[in-house]
Amino acid sequence: MNSGSNIQVRRLGPGDAATYRTLMLEAYERHPEAFTSSVAERASLPLSWWEARVNPDANAHEMVLGAYKGSRLSGVAGLSFESREKARHKAHLFGMYVPSNLRGGGVGKSLVLAVLEQARKRPGVRLVQLTVTQGNAPAQALYERCGFVPFGVEPFAVALGADFVSKVHMWCDLRVD
Numbered sequence: 001m002n003s004g005s006n007i008q009v010r011r012l013g014p015g016d017a018a019t020y021r022t023l024m025l026e027a028y029e030r031h032p033e034a035f036t037s038s039v040a041e042r043a044s045l046p047l048s049w050w051e052a053r054v055n056p057d058a059n060a061h062e063m064v065l066g067a068y069k070g071s072r073l074s075g076v077a078g079l080s081f082e083s084r085e086k087a088r089h090k091a092h093l094f095g096m097y098v099p100s101n102l103r104g105g106g107v108g109k110s111l112v113l114a115v116l117e118q119a120r121k122r123p124g125v126r127l128v129q130l131t132v133t134q135g136n137a138p139a140q141a142l143y144e145r146c147g148f149v150p151f152g153v154e155p156f157a158v159a160l161g162a163d164f165v166s167k168v169h170m171w172c173d174l175r176v177d
């Protein structure tokens, strides 16, 4: 799969579920404004929930890609597919995370490009959508560099205690290189 200079990206499988869970709980805890799920609700889910998320089936409705530097899982991004007939042309990028000490080295970009590569391989998929919290400049800049375009802002999208954050909705047309 797509790789940067010393970055290898591969699809995670059931054997990666515990490591994936640990990384995502760190993401939800350190960046509550960036994710809609909370650390408390995800920490309470059984390991089987995480195993299902990394189901290796070729037609699974979602997949998670992991970026590796050597044997270390250095970042993750998910891709989900619509099952309804009239929405099957759309896929969604979700759960993008690179630990802070590994950022700025191309891990995020390798993951987004690998997600787009996987979306292109799925028959009938025409575009990928995602949401990013308004003001999350590193993430939005990364998505724009990879071909995503904003198409709207959802106000009051996520509640953070007594506050709310807006979400920028973005899409990438897979027919455009």
Ligand SMILES: CC(C)(COP(=O)(O)OP(=O)(O)OC[C@H]1O[C@@H](n2cnc3c(N)ncnc32)[C@H](O)[C@@H]1OP(=O)(O)O)[C@@H](O)C(=O)NCCC(=O)NCCS
Pocket: 027, 031, 034, 035, 096, 097, 098, 099, 102, 103, 104, 105, 106, 107, 108, 109, 110, 131, 132, 133, 136, 137, 138, 139, 141, 142, 145
């Ligand atoms: C967003 C995130 C995944 C980026 O990961 P990363 O590994 O640092 O990204 P990369 O090193 O591949 O950088 C990709 C591009 O973004 C740019 N970029 C990186 N950090 C940036 C910053 N702080 N401000 C602006 N641009 C930035 C880089 O210049 C790079 O562009 P280039 O390829 O033209 O040089 C990471 O910051 C992260 O996990 N943040 C916390 C969780 C989060 O916000 N997830 C997204 C939820 S929608």
